[in-house]
Amino acid sequence: MKTYIAPTQRPDTETVVAIGSFDGVHLGHQALLAQLKAKAREHRVPSVVYTFDPPTRVLTQGVEFLSTLPEKLGLLSRYGIDETIAVPFTPEFAARPKEEFLSDLKALRPRSVVVGEDFHFGKGRSGGLADLYEVTPEVVSLPMHQLGGGDIKSTRIRELLKAGDVVGAGRLLGRHYDAQGVVVQGDQLGRQLGWPTANIRVPEGKSLPLGVFAVVVETESASLGWKRWYGVANVGFRPTVNGTERRFEVHLLDFAGDLYGQELQIKFFEKLRGEQKFGSLDELKAQIAKDAEAAREVLKQVR
Ligand SMILES: Cc1cc2nc3c(=O)[nH]c(=O)nc-3n(C[C@H](O)[C@H](O)[C@H](O)COP(=O)(O)O)c2cc1C
Numbered sequence: 364m365k366t367y368i369a370p371t372q373r374p375d376t377e378t379v380v381a382i383g384s385f386d387g388v389h390l391g392h393q394a395l396l397a398q399l400k401a402k403a404r405e406h407r408v409p410s411v412v413y414t415f416d417p418p419t420r421v422l423t424q425g426v427e428f429l430s431t432l433p434e435k436l437g438l439l440s441r442y443g444i445d446e447t448i449a450v451p452f453t454p455e456f457a458a459r460p461k462e463e464f465l466s467d468l469k470a471l472r473p474r475s476v477v478v479g480e481d482f483h484f485g486k487g488r489s490g491g492l493a494d495l496y497e498v499t500p501e502v503v504s505l506p507m508h509q510l511g512g513g514d515i516k517s518t519r520i521r522e523l524l525k526a527g528d529v530v531g532a533g534r535l536l537g538r539h540y541d542a543q544g545v546v547v548q549g550d551q552l553g554r555q556l557g558w559p560t561a562n563i564r565v566p567e568g569k570s571l572p573l574g575v576f577a578v579v580v581e582t583e584s585a586s587l588g589w590k591r592w593y594g595v596a597n598v599g600f601r602p603t604v605n606g607t608e609r610r611f612e613v614h615l616l617d618f619a620g621d622l623y624g625q626e627l628q629i630k631f632f633e634k635l636r637g638e639q640k641f642g643s644l645d646e647l648k649a650q651i652a653k654d655a656e657a658a659r660e661v662l663k664q665v666r
């Protein structure tokens with residue numbers, strides 16, 4: 364999949380275009396992408412996703428997002444999209460009048476534009492579906508997909524994650540919620556406890572559920588090759604050792620070795636418990652042993 368940061372960068376050909384934040388690339392987005400691909404086949408032109416990074420409102424309102432740009436691009440590529448235009452979403456971009464947005468879109472020469480029925484664009488959300496006909500002969504608007512008694516929306520998934528409900532979030536995503544990041548140095552306390560943990564650095568703004576989770580960890584690195592492990596992760600403030608900032612740590616079951624600098628993908632399968640303040644390190648250590656066994660039990664049905 365090719366990626367551009369402006370519509371004018373791509374080759375001058377006709378396209379079909381889907382527009383949106385696509386944060387999380389959830390089941391509703393996936394339905395829209397399927398429609399986009401069908402239109403691309405029908406018109407024999409490339410499928411283009413026109414998206415914004417970071418997703419709308421994240422910077423301005425402190426909302427955490429579900430997928431970083433690399434995560435989103437990886438998913439779009441996996442769903443078979445030909446090209447993505449990822450425009451930096453700045454306050455200036457948000458403040459542009461709808462006519463400017465339309466003239467950018469026109470540069471893509473869209474045979475068809477595929478959007479959700481509630482799609483709006485331009486300053487003050489003044490542009491609507493009807494305006495799109497100025498730059499394309501066809502507008503396909505999809506109704507909100509529903510699941511579990513509500514719309515499938517990124518905000519709903521963010522709320523589920525905030526409540527630690529990774530199973531509910533996974534249902535709406537059509538896959539397990541995951542986070543990618545590099546292993547950085549921690550306080551070197553884990554190995555003393557007998558439970559070394561890889562400290563994962565995720566980009567600021569990436570949404571993470573709090574608590575202790577059964578996880579599956581994957582890597583695709585030059586030194587390790589493709590690998591997969593079961594693991595047990597903690598996302599929290601480590602009250603037992605008077606931690607101050609949020610940490611994301613994972614212990615890989617049945618692994619010993621050096622992970623510093625590796626890029627890992629962590630998939631959240633099930634919440635085991637909330638984080639607690641223990642009276643001693645021995646108590647914490649005993650609980651982590653129980654967590655590891657609980658994770659093993661949860662994950663044994665995962666191939
Ligand atoms: C499965 C698991 C569960 C954890 N649960 C807690 C907890 O309930 N409370 C807490 O204060 N720290 C908890 N921790 C964090 C430990 O305090 C942390 O791993 C230890 O401080 C090592 O930190 P380091 O990797 O920076 O050396 C947990 C860690 C893991 C791996």
Ligand SMILES: Nc1ncnc2c1ncn2[C@@H]1O[C@H](COP(=O)(O)OP(=O)(O)O)[C@@H](O)[C@H]1O
Pocket residue numbers: 546547548549550551552553554555558559560561562613614615616617618619620621622623
């Ligand atoms: N089973 C394992 N799970 C996670 N990390 C491991 C494991 N075995 C060895 N390690 C290595 O040990 C490091 C964690 O040790 P730890 O004492 O917790 O140090 P730190 O505080 O730097 O994370 C990891 O970053 C990784 O390189």
